[in-house]
Amino acid sequence: MLKKNIYNSLKLLKYYKLINHNLIYNDKAINRYKKDNYEISGNKSKSLELLKKSIISIRNCSLKKQANNIVFCDGNPKSKIMLVGEAPGANEDEEGLPFVGRAGVLLDKMLEAINLDRKKVYISNIINYRPPENRRPTEEEIKRYLPFITKHIEIINPKILVLLGSTAMNALIGNDVVISKMRGRWIEKKFGNCKTSVIITFHPAFLMRQPAQKKMAWIDLKMIREKKINLKI
Numbered sequence: 001m002l003k004k005n006i007y008n009s010l011k012l013l014k015y016y017k018l019i020n021h022n023l024i025y026n027d028k029a030i031n032r033y034k035k036d037n038y039e040i041s042g043n044k045s046k047s048l049e050l051l052k053k054s055i056i057s058i059r060n061c062s063l064k065k066q067a068n069n070i071v072f073c074d075g076n077p078k079s080k081i082m083l084v085g086e087a088p089g090a091n092e093d094e095e096g097l098p099f100v101g102r103a104g105v106l107l108d109k110m111l112e113a114i115n116l117d118r119k120k121v122y123i124s125n126i127i128n129y130r131p132p133e134n135r136r137p138t139e140e141e142i143k144r145y146l147p148f149i150t151k152h153i154e155i156i157n158p159k160i161l162v163l164l165g166s167t168a169m170n171a172l173i174g175n176d177v178v179i180s181k182m183r184g185r186w187i188e189k190k191f192g193n194c195k196t197s198v199i200i201t202f203h204p205a206f207l208m209r210q211p212a213q214k215k216m217a218w219i220d221l222k223m224i225r226e227k228k229i230n231l232k233i
């Protein structure tokens with residue numbers, strides 16, 4: 001028992017070392033313009049292209065009018081693990097890619113802790129344009145973009161869907177749940193023709209504000225790692 005406790009403590013220390021890396025305090029955005037050329041089926045490629053065009057064509061959206069870029073996705077569209085966050089921030093709006101600011105660096109460290117990276121997952125957000133001053137999206141904005149993220153999930157067809165934060169959780173699971181009670185649980189849910197295992201965990205930006213919750217996020221990450229192994233992903 002003592003050896004097991006020591007081993008678990010060392011694993012936890014390794015995780016904290018990863019997610020507390022000093023880069024999370026660097027305001028410089030991650031440069032992800034050099035993207036991998038993932039070979040996906042023509043149908044999936046066409047569906048993603050049409051979805052992106054549909055989002056760009058949205059009318060009467062104040063977010064779109066004030067944003068520099070649409071933030072559609074990052075990662076591997078062939079992946080069976082999809083992550084969904086809240087909305088772009090300033091760095092994401094500048095680069096047109098999700099999670100490239102400080103929260104993105106922390107997310108990369110979290111993925112690294114369970115032997116994943118952006119080449120092995122697919123990432124998007126509930127909202128595709130940056131809300132002013134990085135504010136939380138309104139209910140009206142979430143309602144407007146919900147059909148698009150739902151279709152996005154259906155196209156990617158992940159076996160594991162990770163919802164990062166309460167906004168993603170409330171949008172896709174419901175407003176009658178709270179993240180403190182829902183995180184760390186698997187939920188089987190359908191999005192169109194996609195049936196997937198959903199898990200909710202804290203948003204990296206929240207973890208930067210509340211570092212004491214990183215131990216709970218570590219539990220969630222280990223559950224994702226175990227599920228990945230069980231599903232042979």
